[in-house]
Amino acid sequence: MSGTPDRPAPGGARVNGVELRELHSIEELKEVFRLFDDIWHPAPGSAPITVELMRALSHAGNYVAGAYRGDRLVGASVGFLAAPVGRVLHSHVTGAATGRGIGFALKLHQRAWALERGLERITWTYDPLVRRNAHFNLVKLGALPEEYLPSFYGPMADAINTGDESDRMLAVWRLSQPRVLAAVQGEPHRPPTPPQAVTALAERDGRPLTGPTDARTLLVAVPADIETLRRADPGAARAWRHALRDVLGALMREGARVTGFTGQGHYIVERTA
Template identity: 70%
Template structure:
């Protein structure tokens, strides 16, 4: 089957379809929707990014972003979701990148939960984005079906659209991070719980749980322990000026410290 058809959304019926799509993905509490029909309408009319992906005439993915500071340089992608797999999310991000480049923008930013492995792998390995800021409890406590009342720590991902590794990712060449032999495990895992290690090497690995969404339902105490451990280790390293260079083996962040040669 051919890939999705991607286009900007401009009509109220299309925004209503996108709203329903997001509702089926996140199942938010009333008043907690990630975006409203009215706001999509206004943002689209004002020249921001609101787009959808269609298969056989049915909306299967949507994305919304708005122009951000500094003016003329950044698009902030607020929400992107797909009801099925099959590369819909990747296709939407490529469409978003082309839209931004056509308008002279250099970066796209978005936030994501650092504990969700598949999102970290998608953002870092498949797209070539890099987390540049740790944002504790960015949205407060979220009560939707995915977050299950957890604190909403987020990483700010920055997608530098013209970087060679990002252009390679757009050609479907995933970015692979080499881990040096002397890398230290700053945060590991044992029996489903986080285990603190060393964070004093030039390269530090920070693990995240295999399935945080299932863990929130099955063992909320363990999920909370992971939230605070990743906040302490990964957030602490970023605050000290370290940079995340990749996501290794679909399981851990690779962090390079600048204060160690």
């Protein structure tokens, strides 16, 4: 990708053999719709976004972009300008083929797009139980969660989320902070686990086990693969959802801050007082 972390690239770019560009035409947006359908397999009427809405967002100057390998669309992202005006892009939905660096390439393009327009941060929501997403957002990108949102989308009818509640974490990517500048240059954000940290939520035999939550520094575990667990043991998956909400959600409501994510799958949480 042309440009540097402080000097954004133009609208079209190439990263690791992936071409990234903004999308505008109906045919391009239909490709995005089909890609998202292949990823989420939503029930009829439950698509994450429609072609018509993408067209309107694109025409109004919002972010709609695709990642291509040759002529094949392998990833896409849709976002819209958010409050406060002139400072924030909210990334509503991103889908990409896994394990090929496409998601990271899309985020670099999205960041360049935002910086080019004078924006300071990008926000998005993710399922806090999905370990690989937490690792990608907190470690690889240097974003941090700033709000726990219980049942944010209500019931969701798709192959990934059906049968679970839609708790989400609001991730905030502060585009010019040192940890983000390092992350986009390939230096992941891996703060050391404080030796005095106390485990507030652990895993035992596949199920959550709660511990004390009154220490200054806490570790909050998530399962290795919640999506597989939902299919294999729905009861255990629900127990994890409620345990994480009760522990991490409560800590964040009380003002505690998530400061990192460990290689063992724990959120690092710091009480501020």
